[in-house]
Amino acid sequence: MPDLPLNLASLRAAYAAGVSPAEVVAAVYRRIEALGDPGIFIHLRPEAELLAEAAALPPFQAAGGLPLWGVPFAIKDNIDLAGAPTTAACPAYAYEPAADAFCVARLRRAGALAIGKTNLDQFATGLVGVRSPFPPPLNALDPAMAPGGSSSGSAVAVAQGLVTFALGTDTAGSGRVPAALNNIVGLKPSLGLISNGGVVPACRSLDTVSLFALTVEDAWRALAVAAGYDPADPWSRRLPLRGPAAPAGRFRVGVPAPASRRFFGDAVQAGSFAAGLERIAALGGELVELDFEPFYEVAALLYDGPWVAERYTVVEPLLQSDPEALHPVTRQVIAKAEGFSAADTFRASYRLAGLKRRIEPLLDGLDLLCVPTIPGFCSLAELAADPIGPNSRLGTYTNFVNLLDLCGIAVPIAPRADGRPGSLTLLARAGRDHLAAGLAARLHAEAGVTAGVTGGATGWPLSPAEPPAAVAAEDEIALAVVGAHMTGLPLNGDLTRLGARFLSRTRTAPCYRLYALPGGPPFKPGLVRSEQGGAIEIEVWALPESAFGAFMRTVPQPLGIGTLSLEDGSQVKGFLCEPVAVEGARDITGFGGWRAYLAEAASPAAAAP
CATH class of the missing domain: 3.90.1300.10 (Amidase signature (AS) domain)
Incomplete structure (x- = not known):
């Protein structure tokens, strides 16, 4: 310490x-x-x-809403x-x-x-x-x-x-x-x-x-x-x-002559x-x-x-x-x-x-x-x-x-x-x-410089190797999407039309299973929490708090919004599926995410008889 x-x-x-x-x-x-x-x-x-x-703070595992x-x-x-x-x-x-x-x-x-x-x-x-x-x-x-x-x-x-x-x-x-x-x-x-x-x-x-x-x-x-x-x-x-x-790309910076x-x-x-x-x-x-x-x-x-x-x-x-x-x-x-x-x-x-x-x-x-x-x-x-x-x-x-x-x-x-x-x-x-x-x-x-004191109270060399991660503001809700709402997929417009902005691409904690739900188009996955699960690729978007109700009206049963645990230990709101809805559905957890599954489904090998 x-x-x-x-x-x-x-x-x-x-x-x-x-x-x-x-x-x-x-x-x-x-x-x-x-x-x-x-x-x-x-x-x-x-x-x-x-x-x-x-x-008096809540446990770390339950502190996803406290950035x-x-x-x-x-x-x-x-x-x-x-x-x-x-x-x-x-x-x-x-x-x-x-x-x-x-x-x-x-x-x-x-x-x-x-x-x-x-x-x-x-x-x-x-x-x-x-x-x-x-x-x-x-x-x-x-x-x-x-x-x-x-x-x-x-x-x-x-x-x-x-x-x-x-x-x-x-x-x-x-x-x-x-x-x-x-x-x-x-x-x-x-x-x-x-x-x-x-x-x-x-x-x-x-x-x-x-x-x-x-x-x-x-x-x-x-x-x-x-x-x-x-x-x-x-x-x-x-x-x-x-x-x-x-x-x-190229950018222009004004400087004193x-x-x-x-x-x-x-x-x-x-x-x-x-x-x-x-x-x-x-x-x-x-x-x-x-x-x-x-x-x-x-x-x-x-x-x-x-x-x-x-x-x-x-x-x-x-x-x-x-x-x-x-x-x-x-x-x-x-x-x-x-x-x-x-x-x-x-x-x-x-x-x-x-x-x-x-x-x-x-x-x-x-x-x-x-x-x-x-x-x-x-x-x-x-x-x-x-x-x-x-x-x-x-x-x-x-x-x-x-x-x-x-x-x-x-x-x-x-x-x-x-x-x-x-x-x-x-x-x-x-x-x-x-x-x-x-x-x-x-x-x-x-x-690659040290920050603050070198050899002071702590004496640590700290090099900020990563650019700052985007985070949701207090009047926004960080929302994890796992399927058709991701960038470039059919329902992404439901987010962007409401003013949502992309924050990051990451994975869940290794305690979820992903299923390909019947129906479509658009085709959708269902994410279910399971202690025998894996880490699933997701995107996190910042949705204006004022638009959350309007977005929820676009979410059909058996999908809903719950709390997801991410691989870094944080928690965010995100898509979850009623467990009863995945009975008989194809388990695609092994693909690691919806995109990888779609790529496999679209491959010539998958299309062959």
Whole structure:
């Protein structure tokens, strides 16, 4: 247990081998104690409380409906967790939420175990991770470097192997900059894909909850659960969440032209970015060089324009009643809002509209954008000398993203020439999160780099060798089909017409028998559970929950929908047959699946007298 990696694949394998969630929880608390970094968590839930919650989970074999069963995660302390104070790293602001944030509730209902609340730049204002009255967390790879912010504790908790994933927030880059500085994945979804219900605002119109993980697959699986429309959140949007998929064949990626790349004298970082672009090209990407000046002009609006007034609306009562309660740098940044007028706000919105119009033709015909996640590293000594300048530089390639309604993911690539971690960010238009994640997974796998810490609390080499598997969102039902509803077969249209999407091709656990039912066309099989059975090929589709009733009306007797066990130990809903209906039917279990049986039935040998 001490060396168990906490990525999802390793956790699932451990649970399938008999490890319990309570044992994982106990190991997490021992790791936290051994690490001895008091700056990661602002609030850590009592271990006994977590052990009781873990023990209350259903048995692993019955947890197919809980995609994050027994998965430990952490929550940035500007996101509500019932039973724990929300401080936004400002004790004078703290309150006790009556309920979990919308996304936290979804994750916990899926079986995830919330370990505690993590440190941050106060009121999520900063990209450095040290603007907090609590001790700042140490950068997981080099304690002399800034941990990155504002989601500093969340990133470090993942990088140190304390949790499987962690929630952050991202307005100006807080979900991407700490990922780069700690050698992990940082996924910033499209605005509105995850509800901001129960999240302390930074800039309410630009905020999103983000996710940190060791691999793209883990981040995506957490996103698939956390995402969902929230009618109580006016910024929530109904956006598609397809399975991650890199662009097919040749694809076009916009990149800053060499003349408009900004590295502030860090030639090693410039070389790392160039090497990353070479890997994209090797994977089939056509690199399209862009003048990035309009993107930088958009970025400047975030802190140099009246958008800082959105932050002011959150802390205005505290600024007026107890200004010393704010971190001095946070107070300095947010107090700038007092110098802007309503007229300034309109002028800035007109400026942004004009810049968007200049940028639109640059994006036409592109599948993705690729930028450095950060222009270089930032030391604690630099921040002590200048708390503002290094922070501003860290946002060079992040500050414009939400203002332009883009989604993005920061992903580790090969280390820089000096051994520091490399990181690229892939960006896409809103609703195209799957394209950015798909290519990020390929880049991470191709790089073959370790994730998080090398030689830290766990010391495991973790290479994300597989692309992220598509999973059903919470408002979808994962449905296993075994016969005529599979891809290319006669009844597949019954699924696709209702908006179902393909997830995976896999097999059942070895406890089913397959029979060729009489009747047809279309010809259909019947799947019956049997302890003397075999593993049967199936396809898993994600069917919108709202369409399930309509689909059921197309399912005739003796078929029905029950719960199927899969070869990886998970369970999904799927087609089963009444045992009485297979009496006298041909047992085709030996073919291993319906397709193999159809191929044999169509062969010349089968047709011969």
